[in-house]
Amino acid sequence: MGLHFYISILSIAALALCTLAEEDSSVNFSYIGQNGPEKWGSLSPDYAACSNGKIQSPVDLVYTDIVLNNQLKPLERNYVPTNATLVNNQFNIGVHFEGKVGDIYINGKNYSLRQLHWHTPAEHRAHGRVHEAELHLVHLTEDNNNIAVVASLYNLGDPDPLISKIEDKLYELENQSRGAGNKNAKISLGIFDVKEINQNIHRYYRYIGSLTTPPCTEGVIWNIVGKVRTLSKKQLELLKKPLSVNFSHNARPLQPLNGRQIEMYHYHPNRNLTSIFRIHLNKLFVFSNTRFTLPLTQRHHKSTNDIYLF
Numbered sequence: 001m002g003l004h005f006y007i008s009i010l011s012i013a014a015l016a017l018c019t020l021a022e023e024d025s026s027v028n029f030s031y032i033g034q035n036g037p038e039k040w041g042s043l044s045p046d047y048a049a050c051s052n053g054k055i056q057s058p059v060d061l062v063y064t065d066i067v068l069n070n071q072l073k074p075l076e077r078n079y080v081p082t083n084a085t086l087v088n089n090q091f092n093i094g095v096h097f098e099g100k101v102g103d104i105y106i107n108g109k110n111y112s113l114r115q116l117h118w119h120t121p122a123e124h125r126a127h128g129r130v131h132e133a134e135l136h137l138v139h140l141t142e143d144n145n146n147i148a149v150v151a152s153l154y155n156l157g158d159p160d161p162l163i164s165k166i167e168d169k170l171y172e173l174e175n176q177s178r179g180a181g182n183k184n185a186k187i188s189l190g191i192f193d194v195k196e197i198n199q200n201i202h203r204y205y206r207y208i209g210s211l212t213t214p215p216c217t218e219g220v221i222w223n224i225v226g227k228v229r230t231l232s233k234k235q236l237e238l239l240k241k242p243l244s245v246n247f248s249h250n251a252r253p254l255q256p257l258n259g260r261q262i263e264m265y266h267y268h269p270n271r272n273l274t275s276i277f278r279i280h281l282n283k284l285f286v287f288s289n290t291r292f293t294l295p296l297t298q299r300h301h302k303s304t305n306d307i308y309l310f
């Protein structure tokens with residue numbers, strides 16, 4: 001595969017990610033009917049990875065596939081306020097950032113936050129459990145050639161402070177999308193502060209996968225946050241309402257792991273993990289062999305009231 005080909009595939013991916021189309025362009029894939037997920041790969045040669053790919057997303061975080069990797073680094077973030085636009089991408093609702101919001105640093109590369117969007121219900125599963133929604137924070141390297149996504153899953157519960165800030169705009173977006181029939185409706189948010197997502201990530205699950213929408217580009221570094229977010233029922237409805245019936249359920253079905261491992265990062269301030277966990281397989285530790293087996297239910301952290309996937 002030539003370098004040029006590689007770059008052009010990635011720029012297609014970047015285009016699809018940004019969906020900054022000025023005109024009322026139509027998306028030809030769907031989540032139901034004749035252009036549903038099992039047909040994506042046949043809609044365009046550019047979408048071939050959707051059916052031929054071997055490292056596709058989303059996946060089920062089955063706990064026996066999860067290994068602790070003490071070499072993983074914290075996902076430090078310090079996103080700053082910047083101009084942003086709420087966008088109906090047709091297949092989901094997102095926020096596009098115009099300026100520099102902030103970076104995450106993975107394996108020697110900086111990835112900048114370019115956009116975020118939601119899927120309803122969630123795409124990734126936690127040992128089979130389906131959550132109500134999933135937030136994707138999409139980061140790209142400066143040359144747009146590499147993608148890293150930080151994903152959070154939601155339970156129904158207290159309103160999400162991030163969505164609360166755009167509730168009025170979501171009503172407006174619905175009005176513009178339906179009333180005015182503008183499928184690509186967008187609304188300026190002005191300077192948008194995403195401090196609600198700056199929280200330290202004490203646990204995340206990493207694997208290499210793909211975009212979950214066409215062109216299903218592979219090589220995406222997925223980081224699924226261990227802490228579960230909550231959103232209210234009203235917020236869940238607001239994220240669906242501007243979308244047409246083909247996209248109001250916009251979770252791609254699970255894809256096979258095909259032997260991939262899911263690595264776990266775990267931060268603990270007072271303990272030396274190396275001394276707690278028996279090191280195995282060259283610093284990788286298989287959880288199911290220990291008394292630290294992940295519980296199959298969500299874990300409630302009593303001192304902080306936080307809920308974790310496991």
Ligand SMILES: *[C@@H]1O[C@H](CO)[C@@H](O)[C@H](O)[C@H]1NC(C)=O
Nearest residue numbers: 030032033034035244245246
């Ligand atoms: C939904 O997708 C189908 C193709 O699967 C298409 O024929 C139909 O026009 C789409 N409907 C809407 C409302 O976009």
Ligand SMILES: *[C@@H]1O[C@H](CO)[C@@H](O)[C@H](O)[C@H]1NC(C)=O
Nearest residue numbers: 027028029042043044045046
């Ligand atoms: C679907 O859309 C893609 C991207 O715009 C395009 O390349 C492809 O030809 C379209 N396929 C069909 C069957 O309309």
Ligand SMILES: *[C@@H]1O[C@H](CO)[C@@H](O)[C@H](O)[C@H]1NC(C)=O
Nearest residue numbers: 081082083084098099190191
């Ligand atoms: C945000 O956008 C407004 C209006 O386009 C512009 O005047 C302002 O300079 C922008 N601010 C930043 C920080 O980019």
Ligand SMILES: *[C@@H]1O[C@H](CO)[C@@H](O)[C@H](O)[C@H]1NC(C)=O
Nearest residue numbers: 103104105107108109110111
């Ligand atoms: C990543 O970004 C930080 C902060 O902007 C910078 O200090 C660092 O040199 C960058 N690293 C690389 C590898 O570009």
Ligand SMILES: *[C@@H]1O[C@H](CO)[C@@H](O)[C@H](O)[C@H]1NC(C)=O
Nearest residue numbers: 171172173174175176179180
């Ligand atoms: C809905 O959209 C129309 C046309 O764009 C506008 O005139 C009306 O004020 C909007 N209503 C609300 C509640 O935003």
Ligand SMILES: *[C@@H]1O[C@H](CO)[C@@H](O)[C@H](O)[C@H]1NC(C)=O
Nearest residue numbers: 271272273274275276277279
């Ligand atoms: C952690 O514990 C291991 C095994 O006891 C030891 O070799 C290592 O030096 C310790 N690391 C730190 C940072 O204390």
